[in-house]
Amino acid sequence: MSYLFPTYARWNVTPVEAKGAWLTDKSGKKYLDFTSGISVCNLGHVPDxxxxxxxxxxxxxxxxxxxxxxxxxxxxxxxxxxxxxxxxxxxxxxxxxxxxxxxxxxxxxxxxxxxxxxxxxxxxxxxxxxxxxxxxxxxxxxxxxxxxxxxxxxxxxxxxxxxxxxxxxxxxxxxxxxxxxxxxxxxxxxxxxxxxxxxxxxxxxxxxxxxxxxxxxxxxxxxxxxxxxxxxxxxxxxxxxxxxxxxxxxxxxxxxxxxxxxxxxxxxxxxxxxxxxxxxxxxFDDSFLKQVKENGEKLASMLEAELSSVSTVKKIKGKGMMIGIELTEEAGPYVNAAREKQLLILTAGTHVLRLLPPLNVTEEEMKQAVAILTEVIKHPVRSK
CATH class of the missing domain: 3.40.640.10 (Type I PLP-dependent aspartate aminotransferase-like (Major domain))
Structure with a gap:
């Protein structure tokens, strides 16, 4: 039994360690974390x-x-x-x-x-x-x-x-x-x-x-x-x-x-x-913020290139490292499917996938996330 009030619909992931854009659970599985603690860990996990x-x-x-x-x-x-x-x-x-x-x-x-x-x-x-x-x-x-x-x-x-x-x-x-x-x-x-x-x-x-x-x-x-x-x-x-x-x-x-x-x-x-x-x-360093802007545009462009022609995708929206993928159907199952492929994302409202990566995410990490999202959205497999 749990000694906690059931106020959260918790995922079946128990973190034991995290660094940068990556989170490791107690089974040893590593997740690419594009939630950043819901826009909290803006420099990634445990910045030096x-x-x-x-x-x-x-x-x-x-x-x-x-x-x-x-x-x-x-x-x-x-x-x-x-x-x-x-x-x-x-x-x-x-x-x-x-x-x-x-x-x-x-x-x-x-x-x-x-x-x-x-x-x-x-x-x-x-x-x-x-x-x-x-x-x-x-x-x-x-x-x-x-x-x-x-x-x-x-x-x-x-x-x-x-x-x-x-x-x-x-x-x-x-x-x-x-x-x-x-x-x-x-x-x-x-x-x-x-x-x-x-x-x-x-x-x-x-x-x-x-x-x-x-x-x-x-x-x-x-x-x-x-x-x-x-x-x-x-x-x-x-x-x-x-x-x-x-x-x-x-x-x-x-x-x-x-x-x-x-x-x-x-x-x-x-x-x-x-x-x-x-x-x-x-x-608040100008060069850091310039990089955030450029990476946000790059991530949005990657998503547009892969998903703009997909019938279930209505729109890519947001700014900087706050990006939404608006769908024609409920977003929850896609969040679950992405998590099964070791990418952590969120919903925003009922029909939007929300991406909040660390502001210092690397281009390679963005590519990995886009590849998983593309597979999940183009070929959805509903989790039970």
């Missing part, structure tokens, strides 16, 4: 520079509390503000907690309650972030949601205009919806949404939990579109697998987060921050 930084911090101290001045917090906060163009950081433990902080900050700073999000969005599983999420399946069985969220279809300008009113604290969105199906917000739509928010005295919150930290070929996905958010949330890839999240916001919001207004016991933990500092030093 990150391991060295963490081991050094472990020899110093693990935890004090946020009553103390912690230099690593200032150093990582500067990395995030320099890369984003924003001003101030609050550290949390996860993406859901970061989004929770963003929601609180938006409501308190504007004095308004309503937040507009988008259908098929995903923002977390706390009560506020579950309510913010535009997917009914996330909310089933938990009773009434917080009533201050309103949902519109992504890229539907008329619907968004109708939804925004004098009670709107913020418009909150992912530039590319990760869990919802690798759905991209159109540049014109998101730019108009930003102008609408500014004219209405509302804030723009961009959820960069999955798209941030280099995943799309820039430090943050909003930078592809020239957007100017008031708050962004980050987590997942920020610390190479150690728990850390953050919001990054404009200095005008500082008064709303005065002493005692928000907090987190473990947020900004020095061990996680040591991993974050080393991770961001590598990923």
């Amino acid at each position: 520079q990150i391991k060295e930084a963490v081991e050094k911090q472990l020899g110093l101290f693990w935890h004090t509390s946020n009553l103390f001045q912690i230099e690593l917090q200032e150093e990582v906060a500067k990395q995030l503000t320099d890369a984003s163009g924003l001003d101030l950081v609050f550290f949390s433990n996860s993406g859901a907690e970061a989004n929770e902080a963003a929601i609180k900050l938006a409501r308190k700073s504007t004095g308004r309650q309503k937040i507009i999000t988008f259908i098929d969005s995903f923002h977390g599983r706390t009560f506020a972030t579950m309510a913010a999420t535009g997917q009914d399946k996330i909310k089933t069985g938990f009773g009434p949601m917080l009533e201050t969220f309103e949902y519109v279809a992504l890229n539907d300008w008329e619907a968004l205009q109708k939804a925004v009113d004098e009670q709107t604290a913020a418009i909150m969105f992912e530039v590319i919806q990760g869990e919802g199906g690798i759905n991209s917000g159109e540049a014109e739509f998101l730019q108009k949404a930003q102008k609408l928010a500014q004219d209405n005295g509302s804030l723009i919150i961009i959820d960069e939990v999955q798209t941030g930290i280099g995943r799309t070929g820039k430090p943050f996905a909003f930078q592809h579109l020239g957007l100017d958010p008031d708050i962004i949330s980050v987590a997942k890839g920020i610390a190479s697998g150690l728990p850390l999240g953050a919001i990054v916001g404009k200095k005008e919001l500082a008064e709303a987060f005065s002493p005692g207004s928000h907090g987190s016991t473990f947020g900004g933990n020095p061990v996680s921050l040591s991993a974050a500092k080393a991770t961001l030093e590598m990923i």
Whole structure:
């Protein structure tokens, strides 16, 4: 029997070791991992520079509390503000907690309650972030949601205009919806949404939990579109697998987060921050990001070349190392079939295969993954 709540539909894979893009299970089988811990291990498993930084911090101290001045917090906060163009950081433990902080900050700073999000969005599983999420399946069985969220279809300008009113604290969105199906917000739509928010005295919150930290070929996905958010949330890839999240916001919001207004016991933990500092030093390097962009284009081209003529493939979509293969049928069986051939991938929504390889994946590893995907999609064998 298991002593764990059955909250996850777990795969029959038990990891015992992992390095780079490869994961080994207890039977000795090696898997090419194109999940990266769901966009967490952006430098692959156990990167040497990150391991060295963490081991050094472990020899110093693990935890004090946020009553103390912690230099690593200032150093990582500067990395995030320099890369984003924003001003101030609050550290949390996860993406859901970061989004929770963003929601609180938006409501308190504007004095308004309503937040507009988008259908098929995903923002977390706390009560506020579950309510913010535009997917009914996330909310089933938990009773009434917080009533201050309103949902519109992504890229539907008329619907968004109708939804925004004098009670709107913020418009909150992912530039590319990760869990919802690798759905991209159109540049014109998101730019108009930003102008609408500014004219209405509302804030723009961009959820960069999955798209941030280099995943799309820039430090943050909003930078592809020239957007100017008031708050962004980050987590997942920020610390190479150690728990850390953050919001990054404009200095005008500082008064709303005065002493005692928000907090987190473990947020900004020095061990996680040591991993974050080393991770961001590598990923925010211009030459590294250029390589991510080029490899993302190369991987998408490989997939297009092999799969564009396959009748079950509707479209290859995404950006950088966040790629979706949209199918005419449910994607789950293909994920299982790929895993049987020792390639780990994910779904996004019901009909999209989601590829999230390490940002430093090699060309040979990309070729191996494409070969397995081509075989699985062209010649599907349904697993039992």
